[in-house]
Amino acid sequence: MTGLAPEKTAEPSVQPPNRRAPRRATGPGFRPSPAGPGVDAPSTLTRVLSGIRHTFSSPKYGPVLVTLLLFIAVFVAGGLRYNGFFSGQVLLNLFVDNAYLIVLAVGMTFVIITGGIDLSVGAVVAMSTMIAASLLQGGWPPGVVIPLILVLTSLLGLLVGLMIHVFEVQPFIATLAAMFLARGLCYVISKDSISIVDPFFVSFAQTRIPLGGGLSITPSVIIALVVVLAAVWVLQYTRFGRTVYALGGSEQSGMLMGLPTARTKVLVYVISGLCSGIAGVLFTFYTLSGYSLTAVGTELDAIAAVVIGGTLLTGGYGFVLGSVLGVLVLGIIQTIITFEGTLSSWWTKIFIGGLLLVFIILQKVLTAKRR
Amino acid sequence: MNATIGKLAANRLFWPVVMLLALFAINLVAFPGFFAITIKDGHLFGSLIDILRNGAPMLIIAIGMTLVIATRGIDLSVGAICAIAGAVACSILLGSSDPSNPATVAVAIAVAVGISLLLGVWNGFLVAVLGIQPIIATLILMTAGRGVAMLITEGQILTVNSPPFKAIGSGFWVGVPIAVVIAAVVFAVAALITRRTALGLMIESVGINPEASRQAGVRARGLLFAVYTFCAFCAAIAGIILTANQTAADANNTGLFIELDAILAVVIGGTSLMGGRYSLTGTLVGALVIQTLVTTVYTVGIPPIATMVFKAAVVTVVCLLQSPATTAAFASWRRTAALRTAGKEMAA
C-alpha cells in the first residue's frame, strides 16, 4: 500500500521473442485445473512433473501449496515427537480455538486481495465483545444483540470504505482511525471486563457437537466454516468476487473494463467489518466476557495468516482456503509450543515472525520470476 | 480576504497548524492557566512543558519515520525496537554490580542503541536488497520483535534502580526536561543532515521516482539502509526514554502503538504516505497536535481512556481535509470567491 514497487518501474517492458507459430507461452503441460483435451505432451509422467513444477512456481498456487506441505510436515513432526498429538481432536481443536480467527482472516483476505489492508479488525472484535457483554448485561435479548453487532460493524466498515474511496485516504490510515475509534469506544463502554451470563450465550459456548469416535466441535466452528464456504463462493463464482481480484490487479484497468470498482472497493471493507463482527460474536462465545483490552494485536495474526496462506500483500492473488490454512499453521505452532511445555509463549511471536519472513521471501521469488 | 485564506489553505502546514491552534484554544477555555509556565526548583513546569516532555519519544520516532516515509517506505517495527532497546538497557543495568554508575548506564545505552541499529540494518536489508515492500518487511520485526524483547526480559517486567538512567526519562537540564532536550537535538541533527547535505534531495528524489533516480546515478540502496537505520536509532532513543521514565522495561507495553502515533504525526504533518516531498517541521506540528490532543482530553475532564476516540476523530478530520477531493473543492471555492470579488469590483 505504500506503493514501493520498484519491480514494476525498474523493469523495461522487454518482450520475449515472439515467433508466430509457437504463441503458447505457458509450459506444454500447464493446466491449473483439470487438463483439457488436445494437449500432446511427450509422456504423462513428464507432463505431470512439469505441471507440478509450474504450479509450485506460480504466484497463484505456489505459496498455498508450500503452506499445505508445511502444515502437514509440522503435524507429522508433532505427531512423532509428542504422545497424543497425532489425534483427530488436536486437529479439530485447531478449528475450535481459532474459529474467530478464521472468520477474521476471511474478511482480511478480501481486503488484501484488493491490495488494501485492515488494521481495525482486532479492535472491532474487542468492540463487539464489549457491545455484546454490556447489552446482554442490560437485559437485551441475544436475538437483537447479535444482529445489531453485525450491523454496527458493517456500518463501520462502510465508513472506512467510503473514506478510502471518496476521500482517497490510504487504507492503512483509514483503518487505523477505525481501530482507534473501536478501541476508544470499548473504553467508553467500560474499562473493566464484563462477564456474560446470558443463558443462550452460555449454552452456545458449552455445546459440543459430537462427530463420533469421541471427537467433537463447537457450533462456532460450523459458523466459521459456513462463512468460509460463502466467501469461497463469492470470490470464485460471482462477478463481485472477480472484481475484487481485478482491483488487486489494477484498479485503473478494472475501471476501464467497465467493472464496478468503486462499489467493490467500498464493499470489501464492509465485508471485513461484517467478518470482524461475526468473529467478535464467536470470540464472545469463546470467552463469555467482554473486555476492552482483548484481541490486541489480532489484526497482525489475521494478516500473518493471510500472508502465510498465500495471498500476496500487494494484491491480486490469493485464496480464502489458503488463509484458513494459514490460520491452521499459526494454530498448530501454538499447539506445538503448548505440547513442548518448556518453550515460553513468546516463542510463538518469534516463530510467526520467522514464518512471515520465509513466506514473504517466497512470494518475492515467485513474483519476481514472472516479472 | 477569501482568496488569501484559500491560498493559505493550499499550504500543507495550514490544516495541522489550525488544528493545533484549535486545540490550544479549547485548552485555554477549559483551563485558563494552560499557557502558564512556572519555575519550581529551577525546573520548568506547565501544561506546554508536559506536552513537550510526554510527546518527546513519539516525536523522535516520527522524525525517523518521516525520512522513511519520504522514500515511499514505512516502518512498523519501531514499537518493537523501543521494547527491545529498553529490555536490553535494563537487563544490562540489572546484570551489573553498580547500576548507578553513569559509565554502566552509558554502556547499557550504547549496547541497546547498537542492537537497534542492527535491527535497522536488517529492515534496510529486507527493503533495499531483497526488495520487499516496506510495510511487509517491517511487519516481520513488528511481530517477532516483541517476542525477542520478552526473550531478553524472560517475560518479566525488569525494574531498575539507577538514578542516572532515570534522569534520561524524567530529569532536567538547565531547567528543561532532558527528554525534550534529546528530542530537540535529534530534530536539529535530522534537519541539518538532510538540508545541509544533499541527503534530503536524494531521499525526495528516490521517493518521488525511484527509477529516474537510479538512472541519474542515485544509490537508493545506501539511502534506504541509512533511513531505516536512522529510524531504528530514533526508536532506540525513544525506547530508552520511555523505559527510563518508568524505570522499568515492559516488553509487552513499552512503545505499544507508538508506531501508529508516529505515522499519524507524519501524515498530519502533511508528508504523503506515497513518499516524496517531506516536511520535518510538519512532523513536529503533527506530533504536537497528537500530544496536545491527549493532554486536552485530560484537561477538559473527559475520561483519559476515551483519548483514542478523539485521536480517531483528529485523524479522520485531518485526512479528509488533506484529501484530493477536499483540495479540489477548496480550489473551486477559491476560484468562485475570486470571481465574486472581481464581479463586485466591476459593479463598483
Added chain:
Amino acid sequence: MTGAAPVVDMTDISISFPGVKALDKVSFRMFPGEVHSLMGENGAGKSTLIKALTGVYGIDSGVITLAGEHVSFSGPAAAQAAGISTVYQEVNLLGNLTVAENIMLGREPRTWRGIDWKAMRARSTELLAGLHLDIDPNSLLNEHSLAVQQLVAIARAVDVQAKVLILDEPTSSLDADEVAELFRVIRSLKADGVAILFVSHFLDQVYGISDRLTVLRNGALVGEYLTEEILRIDLVQKMIGKELTALDDLEKRTHTASTSGSVDNDEVVFVRASQLGRAGSVEPLSLPIGEGEVVGLAGLLGSGRTEIARLLGGIDRADAGELTISGKPVKLRTPRQALSHGIAYSSENRREEGVVADLTVRDNIVLALQADRGWFRPIPRKRQDELAESYIKALNIRPANPDALVRNLSGGNQQKVLLARWLAIAPRLLILDEPTRGIDIGAKAEIQKLVYSLAENGMSVVFISAELEEVLRLSNRVAVMRDRQLVADIENDALTVESLLALIADGSDSASANSSVEAVLVEAGPAQSAPSQSAPSQNAPAPTAPSQNTSGGTP
C-alpha cells in the same frame, strides 16, 4: 461507405480541465465499416476525445449521438454496453487473472450457481481462435507477451459485439508480423461493419489501414479527410501546424564533424561494444562509437534499438560480450557505473524514468551531478543556482524559473531539463533515446541543434529516433536494428529515407518474415511517394538532400 449515416456523431464537443481547454468545439464522426484515424501531436486532444466518447470524461458542452440516438455515458461501462469498446495503448487488462477472464470479465456467463467457468473458457477459446491465437485461456495473462495481451484485449472488444472499436496506439509494442496480424483482424472486423477508430504514430500504418482521417491540433479540429486524398506531407503540416522551415537551417550544417570512415581506429573510438548482448532483449552485436561522432540508431520500436542503448548506459546488464571504454574493458552493472565512465543515458520514457516530476527544475538539473559527488558533499546553493540559470538560458527552458516544479512544465521543456541534467555532468558519450518524441517542433529543432554543437565540441552521441529524417539529418553513422539484431552499420553519406527503410524492413529467410516485409514495404509506399511529392515544395527537406550536402560539403 459514405452513403450510410454515421454511427458516431460528436458535435461541438468542449472539455476543460483546470487551466486547460482540452477540447474546443471539436466535431468528429465515424461511419460503419470504416477505419478512421485520429491524428495529432501530443496534446492535440486525441485521448481526451476518445475518453469523451467512451464516457471516461464528461463533456462540458456538445452533443454525442450513437447510431442516431442521443447518448450521455456515465462511464466506460455504459459506453461499452452501448457498443463502444476500447483497447488502450498500455494494455489495460489484468495480468493477475486468466486470459479467459480478461476476455469475459463483467460479462461472464452465469448459471444459478454463479459464474460458469466452463462456458467462459469455451467462449474464450472460440474468440481466440477467431484471432488465430492459440493460447490456453486458463493461463495467467501476465505470462504472455504484450503483443498477445493486445490481441486478448481485442478479443474482449470483439466479444461485446461492438459497433465502434477504438484502438488507441495498438501497434506501438508490436513487431511487423504482429502488425500485419492485427491489420488482418481489423480488416475482418471492418468487413463485419464495425467502425474502427485507429490511433497510431506510424504514418505508414495510418496510410496502410485507414479510410478516413480526422486531424486535431491543440484541442481544436483541423479537418476531416479521406486518406487517399491527402498527401502525407500535407497531413504532417496539418498536424504540426507549423511550416517545416524551422528545421531548414540545420541542413546546411550537416556532417561537418564527420570523421569519414576512420572510426575503427582505436584512437578515436571512445566506446566499443563487442558481441554485447542480453538474452531475450538484444542479440550480441558489435558497435564502435567514435569520439565526437553522432551514431544514429534506427529501427522499429522493439527492434532492439532502445535495448542496446540501455546496455551501453548501464541501465540493464549485458550478459554476453564485452564493452571497452577508451580501449579498456569495463562491466557496467548500474547506471551509476556508466555515469562514472562518462556515459549518460537519457531515457525515452521521460516521465517515468527521466525527470523527477515533484522536484524543482534546479533540483532536477543538479541531481546527477549531486549523485556523483555523494550526498555528503552538497553542491553549494550558489553553484546550483548558477548551473540552473545557465542551462535554463542555454536550452531556453520555459518558464525560466529554477523553482518551478518540473511536473508543471510542458513535455519539450521537461526534455530540456533532462538534457540539462546530463550536460551538467559533462558526459563523453550521451545516449539520447527519442529525445524529440512528443514535443513541439520548436523544441525539436532546438534539441537537434544542441546535438550538433555537442558533437562538434567532441562529445559522442548515440541518437535514437523513430523519425528517420531526423536520424539521417543528425548522424555521422547509422546503425540499423531489426528483430533484436544489428543488421547494418553504415556511414551516412549515401543513405536516404528509402534505403534506410529498406534496411529496417528487409526480410530474412523464413516465410513469415517474408510476408511481413511485403506488408511493411507496401505500407511504406506512401512514405516513398510523399517526400518525392514534397520535393518541389520549398518547405520540406527532400530526404536525399543530406547525403548530397555531405558529399558536396565535406572537404
